[in-house]
Amino acid sequence: MNGIKILDRKLLADLSKEIGLNASHLEALGESRQWEIVVDGDMLERLVEIQHRFERLAVMGDDEYRGFYIEVPRPTPEEWEDAEELITSGEYNSREAFLADWLAFNPMETRWFHVASSRYGDSRSIRVTDRKRTRFIITNRPKCTDAEPDDTWYRENLTRLFDYLQRMIDVVVANPDGFNDYVAHNLPYQQRTGRIAQRKFNRIVPNFKINVEDREMAVKALEDSVHGRSVPLWETMTIRKYCTYFRIANEVYEAYHRKCGFRGRIYTDPQDVPEELYDVVYYKRKKFVDVTEMYDIDSPDDFMRFATDHYGELGLSRLNIFASNDWQQGWRIVVSNSYSANVGLAIEVATALYKVGMPLLIYDAEKLLRILREEDYVRFVPDSYHNYMGYQEEGAVYELPWEYECSDDTNSVLTKEQYQAIVSLAEWQPEERVRSIA
Template sequence: MNKRMSIDRKLLADLAKEVGLNTSHLDVLGERQHWEIVVGGDLLERLVGIQRQFERLAVMGDDEYRGFHIEVPRPAPEEWGNAEELIASGEYDRREAFLADWLAFNPMETRWFHVASSRYGDSRSIRVTDRKQINFIITNSPKCADAEPDDTWCRENLTRLFDYLERMIDVIVANPDGFNDYVAHNLPYQQRTGRIAQKEFNRIVPNFKIEVEDRETSIKALEDSVHGRSVPPLETMTIRRYCSYYRIANEAYEAYYRKRGASGRVYEDPQDVPEELRDVAYYKRMKFVDVEALYDIDSPADFIRFATDHYGELGLSRLNIFASNKCQQGWMIVVSNSYSANAGLAIEVATALYKAGAPLLIYDAEKLLRILLEEDYVRLVPDSYHNYMGYQEEGSVYELPWEYECSDDGDSSMTREQYYVIVSIAEWQSEDRVKLMMVKNIS
């Protein structure tokens, strides 16, 4: 193969067309068996053979990890769904509707994926991901060495993929610098990792800025937690006392979402419940746990038995309000935020507890304070679903929409102009460059 060959979109698309591979085949493989496809027999032989081809590339990590990006074309209309029947019918309205559906499901001419080969002992795998929804692994299993995909469609798709990878590795070996440069200039920003100053991002997309009800008090609450300032810890903790703090936190949680147009429950204290038990009744209603029947609500020992599992989670947010005496000489109420998406919510809940005089400890208070003061960075990530605050240095994350999803009509989260400004000023991480395996000369 010519070492000076030019690598471009047409070349890569032609490689896929040679073996009949398109994005729909990878979509189908990603839907199988919880994304794990165990192969044996002839397909395992193909897997072994492909991994030997990967060995022409330099190792990039543990377990003989080697990987590279691929760009795969979408299916042509005649390759998608029951195209032959619809197009052959000659009915223009049906054909028009079919083409509209085809375009809706395949809006981009090509899609990018990352392919990684790993081996540990007798265990082998090739993982394919678009770093968003599609993610599957082709692997062998010592406990099921003869297992094979049980349908022709899956076998055909795996064969297409293996054939394509063989051709791709030939291209990379022939011109690794050209391949790396092509990836660097063409990999979609939606599948890269980068960051942008919070203040700049908020200026470009004002709706992303966190606005709190009482900014001055929120800042003070976070600063006090950063510097370890708090009202004195409590000597004991009981279920009755904890429920009073849970109610304050959960009402702030409900109010936060009501302000944003979400439907939330408005709780009214039942008239037949004594005042001193109303917080306990509230907890029972919100968490579906009859604590009075199960525990002595004034017993410190029973609080220890009660405080397990997700007892302090607000809704299904993974924002937890719990009591702890592990790091203090007494009991503190802890605000523990898991997901980056909940930063504004966590600040509002913490502020409500602070105003109520709770002995307060806010996890990640420094990050939350930087976010509120717009001194942080926003991390741009391919997938923001369930992104934990501890995943990265930045407290905020954002998943860029695809360019075709941006519009100026107000129906999208971002306009095209906003999108172009963000990608132009963001700092983007470089993708790992593929290198060739060095062959030692033996004299």
């Protein structure tokens, strides 16, 4: 490149057009097996060549990590599908219907992806991700040691990507400050990380607020757990005793999901079951484990054999109710929540167990208490799927919808006004800046 060019959307769009790369090509690469594309031969040579070009940028992390965002256009209708052929075959009855589908599948004019180069010894890789649903890695050293190079199916799209990166690195090196400024002002909020005071967020989006049936008792249960207060611990634990508390917790779990509109398998109460076995039969029906056939339900030793794997998980929620033994004091029941999405449920379950007067420990009680009191922050993350509470300081996370998904329609996740209020009040983390050494 001769001199510094003004970095704008047109320049990037023209570059993509020259190479013939669009978002659909990267999505196709992201559909590769295990998200891993193993290359050798001439494709490996191209990988090495591109990584040498990355070396014109300063190292940004371990393993010679260097990375930057790219913005590529959506496919044109002609690039997406052959409209005339689909109309002739009867799949679409008009070009208007075809264009409506094209727009539905490609609602945004451009898509952003992060590209990162790394090398450790002889292992090389380039990772591409939108930090939401699309991700893949191009590598010469697969995680699975018996994997064979499989770039044949992806050769055309890999060539497009390598050609694009070769040119794109020239653009970044020629004007790193301009590139950094462009990313800072144009990267979608949905692919950034930020946070907002929970009280402010709840004011904007009231239905996000955690509401529990018995707030006073929930606060007391959490406070007692924070300060280590508990009724005396039990000397022993048996399967029969444990099943009683599992039933209490699981009934709250199922009631909570019914209230939220989820539907699952419906169980009827066990009939003609002695009262002393009711909780054990309940556990069997929920977990498909006949503990009465496998164990002595009153034996402390058999409880130790029974208490393995996911024996205390409620559904598939990663919200666990398990028994823990303090060898100096005794046994208690522990509420252990994994996912940020289960905060309200975890508080309801813990409160129900607290009310029956059992020795109880609630993991992350201090964080849950801050959330309940609206003293915490909500963290914005690109992908909230299976987000663990321990991933971040904030207990609650939120994945912003795309702006085109926001409207005043009653089915919209957020109104446009709510969306604008959130992004204007949030504290957004600055994106990492690239630096040229060329």
